[in-house]
Amino acid sequence: MDQMFWTYFFVGTTFALYIGIAVWAKAGSTDDFYVAGHDVHPTVNGMATAADWMSAASFLSMAGLIAFLGYGGSVYLMGWTGGYVLLALLLAPFLREFGKFTVPDFVGDRYYSTFARVIAVVCALFVSFTYIAGQMKGVGVAFSGFLGVDFNVGILIGMFIVFVYAVLGGMKGITYTQVAQYCVLIFAYTVPAIFMSMIITGNPIPQLGFIGNAAGTDVSMLEKLNQTVTDLGFLEYTQSNKSMIDIFAITGALMFGTAGLPHVIIRFFTVSSAQAARVSAGWALVFIALLYTTAPAVGAFARLNFIDSVNDATYIAETGPDYSTKAAELTAAGQKPVPQWYKDWEPTGLLKFEDKNGDGIMQYRGPNSPDGIENEVNPNRDIFVLANPQIAQLPGWVIGLVVAGGLAAALSTAAGLLMVISSAVSHDLxxxxxxxxxxxxxxxxxxxxxAAGAVCAAGLLGIYASQLGFVAQVVAFAFGLAAASLFPIIFLGIFWKRMNKEGAIVSMLVGLISTFGYIYFFKFGGGSPEQYLFGVSPEGIGFVFMFLSIIVGVVVSLMTAPPPQDIQDLVEDIRVPGTRQSHGVADAGMAPAE
Incomplete structure (x- = not known):
């Protein structure tokens, strides 16, 4: 059985499973549709949260960025890991104690203002649509790779699949679908990592292979990789060309943005209590760690395999039987033909070879090329987790499993984001x-x-997301927006009784407008890196503007009237589990003061 059979088998089987679960768990009420009836078991919710969290950015793009940025790509690993711990310990239990459907629900009632609720909806939609653009781009990469179709066609196919199970099942269907998707994606991520670790280091545990020696040598795997990339003119793998302040800012934006992400926060509303929210957060950290501790090894192995596979290979323009014949002739003549995996991915447009010197040889070089040869190979970094098994010539069933896992990762998070968008429109607005x-x-x-309208909009955003950057970079913009606009008013709303509606409204507007304006200027407005504020890139600017948002919110709150006494009592209540109703504040919410 060949690779294509296994790919169709795993993708077809898993999709049938997802749609079957959506039909079985069809939402019959708004409670089911928004929060799965508040009765999801903490362990099940932990697994669903992990799937929701490990998006296309985590599964597809993070290892690719680490592969090509080395130490510089670790900001995504550090930021997302630390951010989830921050969310789980600092915010999630208190938001669950509040008992609302959505983040704008919390904002509207905590800040006793319809206008504040509307601004929170706008912030949630900005964050969610930016985030979902990255997910749909990942869906396009996965579908175009395994079907051999154009990237945009891959997105359209993914839109249809998400439409079926998100619109039908709501949060109840999505929760149990995400449990299945977690199982698929974690096996799909770890199995090829084990194979590659055995091949490159002789150690079956990728985390240990990453820090161990290369197979059959006394040289560490990372030393070998450093030598390989520097010989081709690249920066050492264990170094970064990012400034320390930019690394710090990006990590901070990802961390605090995590704590403000509506689609992650809403998962903690599906359990029965604040205590259950804490337990499910703990389980989610365990499930997330399985992938996040494997990602650095996957990235390092991918870089080595890619260089060995492509550099100095003779390019063959033909496909099909003609390619096989020409490849055999080159091999017999002692030459290295372009690998089959490259020809498989070439129709997607995500790999490009430009023969600058006309010799027909694919030279992969860095900016400091020692032989003066220009780089001729430009791969899209988002493809490498999917392409890894093919590059390493692993069995066909492993390749098919990885494709199914990539789709599971992208679709699980896309579905969670669609729930945020649909609930913001139907419930909050x-x-x-x-x-x-x-x-x-x-x-x-x-x-x-x-939700149906959001699917269509998300597909269009995914098509245009390629103009913004790689999947993880697009997602980083969403985290920056969340860090600057939503995190400050959630954090202050829980831990500072004096924060009032005027402070919250100004804080959200300042954070959203400043961060979005900065990203737009440097991605579409012609801004150059020399103009970065404090040397901070658009991926990390949300961390800087988060402090501006907090300061403005505090100052405005101190200059205006304090919140009503019942709101201050509410803030006290949600920090003490079990006392939520002690001051007569019902879950249905209070009438806004405006």
């Missing part, structure tokens, strides 16, 4: 703001229509 007399049945219908 329609029912809680503009149409307070709306019944549950109508709200559920609006939520499904909103």
């Amino acid at each position: 329609c029912r809680r703001t503009f149409f307070p007399d709306m019944d549950d049945k109508t709200e559920l219908r609006v939520a499904r229509f909103a």
